[in-house]
Amino acid sequence: MKSTKENIFLTIKSLFAIAIIALLTVSCADKASDDYKSITYFNMDANDELVRPTGYRSWVYVGTPVTPNDLNDGKAPFPEMHNVYIDPQSFDHYKKTGKFREGAILVKELVSIGSKTAVSGNGYFAGEFIGLEASVKSKEHFPDEPGNWAIFSFTNPEEGTLKQTAGALPTNMCNACHQANAQDDFVFTQYYPVLRAAKNIGMDVSPEDNAKRMTAAK
Numbered sequence: 001m002k003s004t005k006e007n008i009f010l011t012i013k014s015l016f017a018i019a020i021i022a023l024l025t026v027s028c029a030d031k032a033s034d035d036y037k038s039i040t041y042f043n044m045d046a047n048d049e050l051v052r053p054t055g056y057r058s059w060v061y062v063g064t065p066v067t068p069n070d071l072n073d074g075k076a077p078f079p080e081m082h083n084v085y086i087d088p089q090s091f092d093h094y095k096k097t098g099k100f101r102e103g104a105i106l107v108k109e110l111v112s113i114g115s116k117t118a119v120s121g122n123g124y125f126a127g128e129f130i131g132l133e134a135s136v137k138s139k140e141h142f143p144d145e146p147g148n149w150a151i152f153s154f155t156n157p158e159e160g161t162l163k164q165t166a167g168a169l170p171t172n173m174c175n176a177c178h179q180a181n182a183q184d185d186f187v188f189t190q191y192y193p194v195l196r197a198a199k200n201i202g203m204d205v206s207p208e209d210n211a212k213r214m215t216a217a218k
C-alpha cells in the first residue's frame, strides 16, 4: 500500500500534467484563430486603401468566365476573359471548412480576346492582360460591408497601367449584385468548378486526383 505522502505526491504530479496539457491546448487554439493574421495575402495602406496584390498568378486558379464584347452589344461590363485566383491559405480553409475565412482574397485578372480562331477551331483565345480587380473578406477592415466583403478595381484604362492602391468601391456598385446572385457567400462559385470540388473535402485531399468526372469528354 502507498503511504499518504506518496499519494499526495502523485496527485500533485497529475495536477501538473493536467495543467500543462490545458496550457498547450489553449495556446494551440489561440494559434488557430489567429492564423489568418500571420498568413495574409493582402495589405491595407494608411489611407485604408488596398495595395495592389502581387504574386497572385502563383495562387490557386479557380476559373475563367468569359463575357466578350461581341456577345454584349459591343460593351461588356467586364470585358473579355476573367482569370480568377484565390489565396492558397483561404483555399485550404475552404477545403477544410467549406467557408471563406476572415482575410480571404480573390483576384480577377481581365484578359482581352486575342484571336477568334485557332487550329483547334473557332472560339475565344486569350490576348493581353488589361485589368485587375479584387474582393476581400474581412470583418476587421470592413465591418459595415455586407458579408464583410469589400470589392476593388485597379484597372486604369487611361494610363494603361494598374493603380498602385484602390479604395473599396461603393456597396451598390459591386457588392449588391454579388450578394444577390453569387452562389456562396458573395463568391460566384457556380462558375468555379475548382472551388465547388474543393468545398469541405478536407485539408489533405486533392479533388483533382479523383478519376471520376461528371461526363466523359467527347
Ligand code: HEC
Pocket: 065, 066, 067, 078, 082, 084, 106, 107, 108, 133, 134, 135, 151, 152, 153, 169, 173, 174, 175, 177, 178, 182, 186, 187, 188, 189, 191
Ligand atoms: C451585375 C452583377 C455584377 C456587378 C454589378 C459586379 N459583379 Fe463582380 N462578378 C459578377 C459575376 C457574375 C462574376 C463571376 C462571373 C464573371 O466573372 O463574369 C463576378 C466576379 C467577380 C470577381 C471574382 C470573385 C467572385 O466573387 O466571383 C471579382 C473580384 C469581381 N467580380 C469584382 C467586381 C467589381 C470590382 C465590381 C464593381 C465595379 C463588380 N464585380 C460588380 C457579377 C457582378
